[in-house]
Amino acid sequence: QTVVTQEPSLTVSPGGTVTLTCASSTGAVTSGYYPNWFQQKPGQAPRALIFNTDKTHSWTPARFSGSLLGGKAALTLSGVQPDDEAEYYCLLYHGGAQPWVFGGGTKVTVL
């Protein structure tokens, strides 16, 4: 069974920078895993932020960026704002019988 691992929680100061990572139990994450990232605030549906590792949607704030870092997918928040406090989920494509697997989520606290 494929497992996708994220940091359970991270804390960042307003205006600071924080990087979230997303690892797969199958090995190094590459662009072929088509990393997608989502933001979810309490009581709301998730919102898509990033696709294809580093591509942003038209509604994605410029302070959010995606990349590959040390064999993992990464989401970087730069110039963090209080409104960025949320849970962030990555989603990786593995193909086969279980094509898509979510990470467990990272709770980002802005403090």
Add this chain to the structure above:
Amino acid sequence: QVQLVQSGAEVKKPGASVKVSCKASGYSFSHSAGYYIHWVRQAPGQGLEWMGGINPDTGDPSSAPKFHGRVTMTTDTSINTAYMDLRRLTSDDTAIYYCASETFGPTKKSFDCLGQGTLVTVSS
């Protein structure tokens, strides 16, 4: 822009089935290749779980192994609506169920839009 509107909350007894709908606007199921509708669920206080999906253009479904034999995903292209039917419900199926649209191509897999969610409560 794609928008997805889901059916309302459901309360079911253990052993029953539930069918959740997801109506899409902004594109046509029957005239748009390169789109996929996924189903994702979230148990109370838990993370997101990919359940499966369907290509509205071809009708080809796929589902996660843990749901094999228990979930059916379909579409009605005449009303641009996708459905997720989950059978033999247990209390572990209590969750918010989301549909999500994906646009895909040879080098692209983009989850774009999610529905508002449908709360399914399984209780005796």
